[in-house]
Every structure is written in C-alpha cells, then in structure tokens.
Amino acid sequence: MPRLAIYQPDIPQNTGTMLRLAACLGVPVEIIEPAGFDVSDRNLRRSGMDYLDQVKITRHISWRAFAEWRRGTEGRLVLATTKGAISYADFTFQPADIILVGRESAGVPEEVHEAADARLLVPMQQGLRSLNVAVTAAMILGEALRQTGTFPRPLSET
Secondary structure, three states: OOEEEEEOOOOHHHHHHHHHHHHHHOOOEEEEOOOOOOOOHHHHHHHHHHHHHHOOEEEEOOHHHHHHHHHOOOOOEEEEOOOOOEEHHHOOOOOOOEEEEOEOOOEOOHHHHHHOOEEEEOOOOOOOOOOOHHHHHHHHHHHHHHHHOOOOOOHHHO
C-alpha cells in the first residue's frame, strides 16, 4: 500500500488533517523532522481528533534518517511539488510508492528534489501558486489508492 511522507511540517492543523486522512484510508505515515512545532498528540488532536490512535506513524529525526530508512524499502519516492514534471493524474502509481509532501512555507530543498524518483504536480489555473498541502496529499493519495486497488473496503463489501 502507498505511504504518505510529510517533510518538516510547519502547521499542526494541516499535519493533523493529513493524519486523519491516513487513518481513514489505512495509509501509514512517515513524518520527517524537524517540524515547525512540537509533534505531540496535544498539538495534533484538534484536527486529527480521535483518529490519531488509528494511524501508524513513524517519525524520522531528519531527512538523512528518512533516506536511510527508505533504502530498506522497495518504494519509489514520489514528490508532490509545484515544480513537478508530470500531472499526478497521468502518473502510474505502484503499491509501494511513498508520496512526499513538503513544508507549507517552503516546499522541500533541492537535495530532496534530486532524491525523488518522480515529481508530480496538481494542475491548476494559471496565476495561482498552490493548493493547501493536506488537499494536495488527499488528491494524490486518492489517485494512488485508486490505481493500486488499495482503498479500504467498506464493511458492506466484506
């Protein structure tokens, strides 16, 4: 199943929203620190609500620690970026992909861009900068789950 990785998040409410999204979809989350806030339940509970107990979160103390962890996986690093080369809707996802979103204030540094196996964008109207990072994560993650057939099955289908 695809994973969601969050690079040095700045805003606890956005991070909480993405954690709630991941909990509802059964997607594991990698948080790459340092964050712009204390990554604690207290800071995430408002937007993540009681869903935080339902998501598998792995915290990485740095980009290098995350990159080292990733070497032990089969996942491609798929970066969501306004500097993307291809629309997320035209990309072929694989089940082990790790979808990475950047900081709300600054995206990701060049080192992270270079490490990405793919750089995707969400097509938008000209003249607009970007979507909210949680909205971007939801759109791309939804497409990845659809393509890989890894959406959770509703109880009525089991």
